Amino acid sequence: MSSDSNGPRDLAAIEHEAHALVERRRYAQAEVTVSRGLKEFPDSTQLQYLAAFIDYACDRPAAAMQGVKMLLSQAPQHYGARTLYAQLLENDKQLVEAERVWIDLLRDYPQSADCFAGYGELMLKTLHLEKARRLAQEGLRHSPEHADCLYLAAMIDLIRNPRGARSEHLQLMLREHPEHVRSAVALAVALSASGNNRGALRIAQEVLRQRPNSPELVEMVRELKAQTHWSMLPLYPIQRWGWSAAIVITLVAIIGLRVGERALPPSLSETLTWIWLGYVIYSWTWPRLLRRWI
Amino acid sequence: MLPTKPGTTQLQMETRDDLLQATLGHSDSPATSIYSALTGYMASFFGGPVAGATVALVNAYRLKRLGTDWPLGLLALAATIGPMWWWFHGGARWIIAYAGAGVQEVLYRVLGLAFFAVVYGCHRQYYRNMTYFGLTPPSGWPLGIGAVAGGLAVNFALAAVLS
Numbered sequence: 001m002s003s004d005s006n007g008p009r010d011l012a013a014i015e016h017e018a019h020a021l022v023e024r025r026r027y028a029q030a031e032v033t034v035s036r037g038l039k040e041f042p043d044s045t046q047l048q049y050l051a052a053f054i055d056y057a058c059d060r061p062a063a064a065m066q067g068v069k070m071l072l073s074q075a076p077q078h079y080g081a082r083t084l085y086a087q088l089l090e091n092d093k094q095l096v097e098a099e100r101v102w103i104d105l106l107r108d109y110p111q112s113a114d115c116f117a118g119y120g121e122l123m124l125k126t127l128h129l130e131k132a133r134r135l136a137q138e139g140l141r142h143s144p145e146h147a148d149c150l151y152l153a154a155m156i157d158l159i160r161n162p163r164g165a166r167s168e169h170l171q172l173m174l175r176e177h178p179e180h181v182r183s184a185v186a187l188a189v190a191l192s193a194s195g196n197n198r199g200a201l202r203i204a205q206e207v208l209r210q211r212p213n214s215p216e217l218v219e220m221v222r223e224l225k226a227q228t229h230w231s232m233l234p235l236y237p238i239q240r241w242g243w244s245a246a247i248v249i250t251l252v253a254i255i256g257l258r259v260g261e262r263a264l265p266p267s268l269s270e271t272l273t274w275i276w277l278g279y280v281i282y283s284w285t286w287p288r289l290l291r292r293w294i
Numbered sequence: 295m296l297p298t299k300p301g302t303t304q305l306q307m308e309t310r311d312d313l314l315q316a317t318l319g320h321s322d323s324p325a326t327s328i329y330s331a332l333t334g335y336m337a338s339f340f341g342g343p344v345a346g347a348t349v350a351l352v353n354a355y356r357l358k359r360l361g362t363d364w365p366l367g368l369l370a371l372a373a374t375i376g377p378m379w380w381w382f383h384g385g386a387r388w389i390i391a392y393a394g395a396g397v398q399e400v401l402y403r404v405l406g407l408a409f410f411a412v413v414y415g416c417h418r419q420y421y422r423n424m425t426y427f428g429l430t431p432p433s434g435w436p437l438g439i440g441a442v443a444g445g446l447a448v449n450f451a452l453a454a455v456l457s
Contacts, residue, residue, distance in 0.1 A: 095326060096319030103314050125427050126326040127357065127420055128317055135313060159422045189426055219428060243331050243414050243421075247407050250339070258393070258400045 011037070015046045027054050045075045053084060059213060064088055079109070083118060090122055098122055113139040117148030124155065132156060147173065151182040155189070162193040181207055188220065195240045197227045226290045235283055325356035326429070331414060331421050333434030338410035341445025342402055343370035348441035349434075350413040353420075363416060373405055375452060382456045402449075 014037035021030035031054050037047045052067030065088050071081045082105055089098035102119035109115055116139030123132035133156050139149035150173035157167030170186055177183050184207045192200040201224040208217045226232065227239055237245040253276050260269045318326075329349055338346030347370030354363035377385075381398065389397055414421070424431065 096316075099316055099318045103316060106314055123317065124423065125429065126318060127328070127423055127429075129419060129423060131313070131317060138313060155426060159419055159426060162422070216428065243335065243418075244411070246335065247411050247414075251404060251407055254400055254403050258397070262394055 009040075011041045011044055011047075014041070015044065015050075018047065018050050022050055022053060022057075025057070027058050030054055031058075043074075045071060045078055045081075048074075049078060049080045049084070052081065056084060056088065059215075061088060061091060065092070077108070079105075083114065086118060086122075090125070095122065095126060111142045113143035113146035113149050115139075116142070117146065117152050120149070120152045124152065124159075129156065129159065145172070145176045147177045147180050147182060150177070151180075151186055154186045158186070158189055158193055181211060185217075185220070188224075192224065192227075197224055197239070200224055201228050222291060222294050225294045226287060229290055229294075231286065231290065234279070235287065238283065327424060327431050328353040328356050328417070328420055329434050329437060330424075330431040331417075333431070333438045334413055335407075335410050336434075337438050337441040337445070338406040338413070339403060340406075341442035342406045342449060343373040343409035343445075344448045345441040345445030346370065346406060346409045346413055348444060349437060350417070352437060353417060357417075357420060366413060366416065369412065370409060373409055374448065375456075377401065377405060378449070378452050378456055382453075 014033065018030050018033045018037060021027075021033060030050065034047050034051045034054065037044065038051065041047060048067060048071045052064045052071060055061075055064035055067055064084070068081050068085045068088060071078060072085060075081065082101060086098050086101040086105065089095075089101060099119070099122060102115060102122060105112070105115045106119060116135045120132045120135035120139065123129075123135060132152065136149050136152040136156060139146055140153065143149065150169050153169035154167050154173055157169055161167075167190075170190060173180070173183050173186060184203050188200040188203040188207070191197075191203065201221065204217065204221045204224055208214070208221050211217055232239065237249060257269070257273055257276060260272055264272070329352060334346055334349045334353075337349045341348075347367050350366050351360065351363065354360045354366070386398070389401075393400075423429070
């Protein structure tokens, strides 16, 4: 159906078209359809919701919040508006209010895996690992192949164990939802955690091509590009093994320099000390500069 | 058909009710981020185990897990008092004879970093959680400087008492 068909159309057709466009992420076209529809049917809660959702998807959170609040004042029980409201609050760091909305949603929709995943993600973003795990588990009990619950469970596996690439949740997610962006994101995180930053970068870049407006993906690609830059090679042990490597390198250096002070000629010992100091300064400053430049 | 196990539904309801209790927003709610591993590393390196424990226990307080992590404080005290007592009771003469003067600085750093390794082991899940979700830690400067100053003050005080 075309949005510029002549004459008035019925509300259901407009809503259907707008919904289909939003699902295909054709937000500019969807916005035109929705605004035309709202001129004809200003009371349509579905069109109001889609308008707010488009604002949210196009990174206009203030407009989305205004739209969703207006909609909720007319239809306080609108499911989509409430979930969108929770996400907007979460992004705006109004975490207490976001939690209240998720809990109210779960009381009204006790079997909604979407709500379990949404609330679980809020818990994970506030470092409540155990509660997030239980919420993901509960969501998966209702809907065992739910993509967002699997993503949540896979991320928890990765947090608990960096070798979580073997996580059954991640495997199930990749098997059941190979096209899902979050499957690719979880896989990229798993690859990076297991030391394969180049593989993770390839996946993240591919996902970014599909979602060029996602700030999280841009940040992920930037971080992975910095980590795979040739000038970061001397920091490979720290990138690969994290703080454990940083501790070991520091211990080896301070003990080694101490031994060198006694066993080596002073000029050589002094040179080694300067090399070590240079390495420390490089490890502190270079990754930050590189991230800014990329 | 086999009868339903008694209490199963009730148990599930209890689990659900528990899950639907608000976690954020109370006066005793945990903070939503902790001081970074870098803050702990630097504090431990420059201020020794006591400074490292200060950062670790502040993080434990923010995570509302002081009940689990309080032994880190005891471990830090033991890792400071024990070597210092040994140092002032014959250890210094012995180790300086083998490793030369100034070795106490190296020992101090080694102890600090070893302590940080223990702390990192305890809190690594939270650090990874913050990394994967891009959570911003609070600025570590005020706490880090305070912890290092406190750690050095404790060391000087202990040295004065034990020497």
